[in-house]
Amino acid sequence: MTASFRSEWFRLSRRPAVWFLCAGLLAVLLLFTYLLVWAIFTNPPRGVATAGVSPAELKRTLYPADWPRTVLGDTTGLGGAIAVTLGVLVAGSEYGWGTVKTILTQGPGRLKALAGKALAMELLVAILAVAMMAVGAAASAVLVTVDGRTSAWPSAAEVLEALGAAWLILTMYASLGFVLAVLFRQTGLALGVGLVYALVVESIVLNLLRGADVFKPIVSAFPGANATGLVMAFPSIGLRGAAEPLMGAAQASIVLVAYVVLFAAVSALVFRVRDVD
Amino acid sequence: MQSPGPVPAPLDDRSIVTRGLTKHFAAIIAVDGLDLDVRYGEVYGLLGPNGAGKTTTLRMLLGLAHPTAGTALVAGQPPGTAASLAHVGSMVETPAFWPYLSGRDNLRAVAAYAGTSEARVDESLAAVDLSERAGHRFSTYSMGMKQRLGVAAALLKDPDVLVLDEPSSGLDPAGMIEMRQLIAGLRKERRTVLLSSHLLSEVEQVCDRAGVLQHGRLIAEGTIAELRGQGRLVVRATPADRARALLDAMLGPDCVAAEGGFLRLNVDPARAGEINRRLVLDDVEVTELRVVERSLEDVFMQLTEERQ
Numbered sequence: 001m002t003a004s005f006r007s008e009w010f011r012l013s014r015r016p017a018v019w020f021l022c023a024g025l026l027a028v029l030l031l032f033t034y035l036l037v038w039a040i041f042t043n044p045p046r047g048v049a050t051a052g053v054s055p056a057e058l059k060r061t062l063y064p065a066d067w068p069r070t071v072l073g074d075t076t077g078l079g080g081a082i083a084v085t086l087g088v089l090v091a092g093s094e095y096g097w098g099t100v101k102t103i104l105t106q107g108p109g110r111l112k113a114l115a116g117k118a119l120a121m122e123l124l125v126a127i128l129a130v131a132m133m134a135v136g137a138a139a140s141a142v143l144v145t146v147d148g149r150t151s152a153w154p155s156a157a158e159v160l161e162a163l164g165a166a167w168l169i170l171t172m173y174a175s176l177g178f179v180l181a182v183l184f185r186q187t188g189l190a191l192g193v194g195l196v197y198a199l200v201v202e203s204i205v206l207n208l209l210r211g212a213d214v215f216k217p218i219v220s221a222f223p224g225a226n227a228t229g230l231v232m233a234f235p236s237i238g239l240r241g242a243a244e245p246l247m248g249a250a251q252a253s254i255v256l257v258a259y260v261v262l263f264a265a266v267s268a269l270v271f272r273v274r275d276v277d
Numbered sequence: 278m279q280s281p282g283p284v285p286a287p288l289d290d291r292s293i294v295t296r297g298l299t300k301h302f303a304a305i306i307a308v309d310g311l312d313l314d315v316r317y318g319e320v321y322g323l324l325g326p327n328g329a330g331k332t333t334t335l336r337m338l339l340g341l342a343h344p345t346a347g348t349a350l351v352a353g354q355p356p357g358t359a360a361s362l363a364h365v366g367s368m369v370e371t372p373a374f375w376p377y378l379s380g381r382d383n384l385r386a387v388a389a390y391a392g393t394s395e396a397r398v399d400e401s402l403a404a405v406d407l408s409e410r411a412g413h414r415f416s417t418y419s420m421g422m423k424q425r426l427g428v429a430a431a432l433l434k435d436p437d438v439l440v441l442d443e444p445s446s447g448l449d450p451a452g453m454i455e456m457r458q459l460i461a462g463l464r465k466e467r468r469t470v471l472l473s474s475h476l477l478s479e480v481e482q483v484c485d486r487a488g489v490l491q492h493g494r495l496i497a498e499g500t501i502a503e504l505r506g507q508g509r510l511v512v513r514a515t516p517a518d519r520a521r522a523l524l525d526a527m528l529g530p531d532c533v534a535a536e537g538g539f540l541r542l543n544v545d546p547a548r549a550g551e552i553n554r555r556l557v558l559d560d561v562e563v564t565e566l567r568v569v570e571r572s573l574e575d576v577f578m579q580l581t582e583e584r585q
Binding site for chain 2 (some may be wrong): 006016107171273
């Protein structure tokens with residue numbers, strides 16, 4: 001498996017598309033989550049709705065105390081969609097290029113080859129999670145200084161927990177893209193299905209359904225709802241009084257890990273038994 | 278780093294063996310009970326029309342497709358296992374590589390999977406005369422260069438057995454000649470080469486033996502000379518009608534056919550002297566009498582048309 005991982009990472013680290021995607025997510029985090037929101041709260045447009053909370057209070061989400069929670073907010077939604085795309089690219093492009101046969105005829109064994117690929121994807125996701133936290137920390141430090149305010153930094157334990165949560169959430173979405181690519185043996189359909197699921201089903205349909213008590217048990221079984229639940233488990237000064245999460249951090253983490261294991265198992269089973277074109 | 282073990286000691290002189298190898302795709306029988314024996318150090322050609330089952334056979338021998346029934350051994354091991362693939366280099370259908378990497382980096386990635394040393398990368402590139410363009414991205418390569426990189430990847434493991442699917446596909450005439458020279462070189466090095474090809478002239482020139490597949494079954498097999506069979510005699514004689522009557526009487530009408538001013542005789546060429554003497558004794562002027570070798574193309578067309 002080491003040889004498979006080395007080859008996989010050698011290729012992945014030289015692939016421009018994955019770094020463009022990661023850079024895109026970091027740019028969204030910096031420009032939209034921090035700078036645009038800061039600009040709006042600094043000069044609030046007339047009639048902007050803030051649900052009774054003052055813009056100055058909401059700006060505290062951009063300061064260091066809220067930094068882990070604010071960054072985590074970007075790992076679902078668009079972050080999830082980008083992680084799905086990464087997973088699809090890692091596994092699905094091989095089918096388009098026909099390189100699955102190039103890999104397997106070298107003799108690594110199907111499961112070892114797949115495990116090497118999944119590990120390389122995990123490393124990429126971990127780098128992305130660290131980069132997101134770093135960009136968030138830098139942006140929050142700059143903005144609190146520009147505003148002339150003070151804000152306590154979260155504890156190292158909280159930062160590590162947030163980093164782990166970001167990695168787990170991005171891993172879940174990337175694994176979803178990975179398994180879809182293995183199932184469909186291509187990028188196009190896998191990307192379409194994955195993005196529709198992440199952006200439409202999870203972000204819109206299930207968010208609407210979670211408002212009704214009768215649907216809450218169903219919604220809380222979905223991976224996106226648990227990702228959101230894990231994000232909401234982190235404290236936020238700026239978002240005090242926001243909606244209660246559907247589940248606790250421990251339950252959300254367990255469900256997300258279960259989904260990652262499920263996606264990996266399905267990928268392995270299908271990849272092992274199927275003929276390679 | 279994984280390194281190939283010693284070559285499995287051959288129990289006999291066969292490098293690739295299949296028995297009853299069968300592959301179904303739903304109701305379609307792609308390969309049907311194939312018994313194949315490829316000997317160590319020979320170049321064996323698989324011939325057949327499109328859809329005959331050549332590529333499916335090669336894919337099963339590489340572990341890319343699971344057989345529906347039957348058994349196979351490649352380099353003494355079950356196909357697709359690490360023990361087998363450690364001794365097998367291959368190129369199936371079009372050469373497939375990562376387009377954003379250079380030729381050299383592609384081979385480095387492949388070498389990492391195969392557990393071979395990076396020193397082999399430059400040796401393999403040199404063997405296919407691709408060293409100068411090795412630093413360029415694969416996506417900028419011509420078809421011929423891609424094909425050569427595919428062969429370089431197949432040579433990376435310094436394999437005992439090479440499985441090549443249409444190795445000259447997409448190459449220009451000069452590239453085809455180079456490919457044939459390369460295969461001839463592999464034969465000199467006593468490597469086993471199993472290749473499929475549509476190019477009958479290629480098989481004729483580079484293969485020691487060939488098998489003809491039709492509807493997934495091996496319908497003929499042998500050395501190229503055996504497949505061609507004996508040559509035929511062609512006679513041009515005057516008067517033609519008298520010559521035809523004499524030969525019909527002598528050889529039987531089934532063995533004589535008129536063809537563009539010639540008479541084609543389906544008999545042992547060793548009878549040429551006897552035929553010449555008979556015609557001359559009966560006052561027929563023989564202006565031409567020669568042996569015509571059957572080409573592999575003739576054999577192929579005859580075999581595949583007979584089975585349609």
